[in-house]
Amino acid sequence: MLIPAKVPTSEIIRPAFEDMGVRLYLKRLDRINELVSGNKFFKLKYNLEEARRQGKSTLLTFGGAFSNHIYATAAAAKQGGFECIGIIRGEETKPLNPTLQYAEDAGMRLHYISREEYRKKKQDQFLESLREKFGAFFLIPEGGTNSLAIKGAAEILGNEDEDFTHVTSSVGTGGTLAGLAKRIQPNQHLLGFSSLKGEFIHGEISELLDKFHIKPKGELTIVDNYHFGGYGKFQPELIEFIRKFHYLHQIPLDPVYTGKMMYGVIEMIKQGFFPKGSRILAIHTGGLQGIAGFNSRFNASLPSE
Ligand SMILES: *Cc1c(COP(=O)(O)O)cnc(C)c1O
Numbered sequence: 001m002l003i004p005a006k007v008p009t010s011e012i013i014r015p016a017f018e019d020m021g022v023r024l025y026l027k028r029l030d031r032i033n034e035l036v037s038g039n040k041f042f043k044l045k046y047n048l049e050e051a052r053r054q055g056k057s058t059l060l061t062f063g064g065a066f067s068n069h070i071y072a073t074a075a076a077a078k079q080g081g082f083e084c085i086g087i088i089r090g091e092e093t094k095p096l097n098p099t100l101q102y103a104e105d106a107g108m109r110l111h112y113i114s115r116e117e118y119r120k121k122k123q124d125q126f127l128e129s130l131r132e133k134f135g136a137f138f139l140i141p142e143g144g145t146n147s148l149a150i151k152g153a154a155e156i157l158g159n160e161d162e163d164f165t166h167v168t169s170s171v172g173t174g175g176t177l178a179g180l181a182k183r184i185q186p187n188q189h190l191l192g193f194s195s196l197k198g199e200f201i202h203g204e205i206s207e208l209l210d211k212f213h214i215k216p217k218g219e220l221t222i223v224d225n226y227h228f229g230g231y232g233k234f235q236p237e238l239i240e241f242i243r244k245f246h247y248l249h250q251i252p253l254d255p256v257y258t259g260k261m262m263y264g265v266i267e268m269i270k271q272g273f274f275p276k277g278s279r280i281l282a283i284h285t286g287g288l289q290g291i292a293g294f295n296s297r298f299n300a301s302l303p304s305e
Helices: 015-020 039-053 068-080 098-105 124-134 147-156 175-183 200-211 236-249 258-270 290-298
Strands: 009-012 023-028 058-063 083-089 108-113 138-140 166-171 189-194 219-223 279-284
Touching: 015 258, 023 258, 039 058, 039 068, 039 138, 039 147, 039 175, 058 068, 058 124, 068 083, 068 098, 068 108, 083 098, 098 108, 098 290, 147 175, 166 175, 166 258, 175 189, 175 200, 189 258, 200 219, 236 258, 258 279
Parallel strands: 023 279, 058 083, 058 138, 083 108, 166 189, 166 279, 189 219
Antiparallel strands: 009 023
């Protein structure tokens, strides 16, 4: 249904890494599917299969106006032949931003709700009112994290990745990290870089692991000091870093997730966090669709390819 491309793993070569005796690689999930990019491909894959198995022809999900998840769900629904509805937080603004314009063009019906209403997104009564309004649908939660998403995210790592000593990923809801945690080997150390501000993320991840009975075989660390002010926030040095990274390696990073993670990984290499001989696999979780909207909102010119 969703067809994956073979993704490259590229080595990121810099004299500073050689000095520290470590090697850094980037697994390019941003290349997995032209439209259902990055980790969202893996998170949606089994949800679409389950929707089909249940005979549901419509998907419904939630997200913010610039959400990678909304974009990916619209694209996946189109590729899989589903109808879909996007419940968007906040008021409609015209013209639509590039994310919502794409979603609408792909056939997603956009329905806007206030921030207060949006907080009810998990309540049965609210979901029931959506069923009355839209008819039967297969629900994919905000951010796409559920057991099927975690099952899919576990497939991000393959047998060929077992020789890496460290695996790193960015963290939003933690669904992707939970999938990776399921798959890592005893000799591997998994690091999740939070894009959100606050220590709550540590509790959130352990709750998620408990809920889905995931006991990682290797070590797991949540890094919470590279959020650059919080979710969707940024500072000039992050933008500068993303531009320089692209200049040096011709690889685009997004300012919400992958830019923050790579900034953190490279800082930690320089600080000597990774022992000599480490082979680090960073996961490029995608998110490049958001760059057009980011550039127009902040009058920036980040590269998206
Ligand atoms: C959604 C997203 C994440 C966060 O994934 P979670 O499973 O919610 O933690 C990370 N990176 C990118 C590029 C994303 O789009």
